Amino acid sequence: KAGVTQTPRYLIKTRGQQVTLSCSPISGHRSVSWYQQTPGQGLQFLFEYFSETQRNKGNFPGRFSGRQFSNSRSEMNVSTLELGDSALYLCASSRQETQYFGPGTRLLVL
C-alpha cells in the first residue's frame, strides 16, 4: 500500500507571498492532520480534517488554512508569508488513532 505523499517537497517563497501544499493520504484513510516542525518549537499541530470537515484546530493564526476534498486529499494554504513560517510541514493520515506521516514539504521564506 502506498504511503502518504506530499507535494512539493521543497519550496522557496518570499515574504508576503502565499503558498499551497498538498497531501495525498494512504488509501482508505479519511483523516488528515497537518503539523509544522521547526527546530525551536518542535512538532506543532495545525489542524485535522475528516470527511471534508475540519474537526480540530491548533493554535495558529488565521493565515494558516486548509481543506479536504471528497477523495480525502488535503491542501493547506499559508497567506502573507512571514520569515517565521520557514519550516517542515508534515501531513499525516489515519483511519483510527494511528497516524502515518508523509515526508514533508520544506518551506523556506526569504
Add this chain to the structure above:
Amino acid sequence: GENVEQHPSTLSVQEGDSAVIKCTYSDSASNYFPWYKQELGKGPQLIIDIRSNVGEKKDQRIAVTLNKTAKHFSLHITETQPEDSAVYFCAATPPRSQGNLIFGKGTKLSVKP
C-alpha cells in the same frame, strides 16, 4: 491542555547497549501514546504505540512501558545498532481531540559502532 515532556534531549550509547527515553504527560485522560523515529530528511515513522489499557508492549528490540498513575511512558531499545541513530519523539493524544498529537521535543540518539 496536554503537555508532553521528553528526556533526555540527546543520548549517546555504544552499539549493543540499551537506550531508554522517558516522557511524562499532564492530562490523565490521554489514552494513546505513539513513538516515532525521524531520520534526517524524512518524516516521522511510527515504531511502536501503546494504549492506556495496556502497561507494556514489545516488538522485537523495542518496548514501551506506560505508568498511568505516574503519567509517564518510556521507550526501551535493546541491542542498539548504528541504524537506530535518529531523533525519537514521544506523543500523546488528548481526550476529545481526534487527529491531534501532542509531541515531546525529541531525543537525538547516537549509536557509536
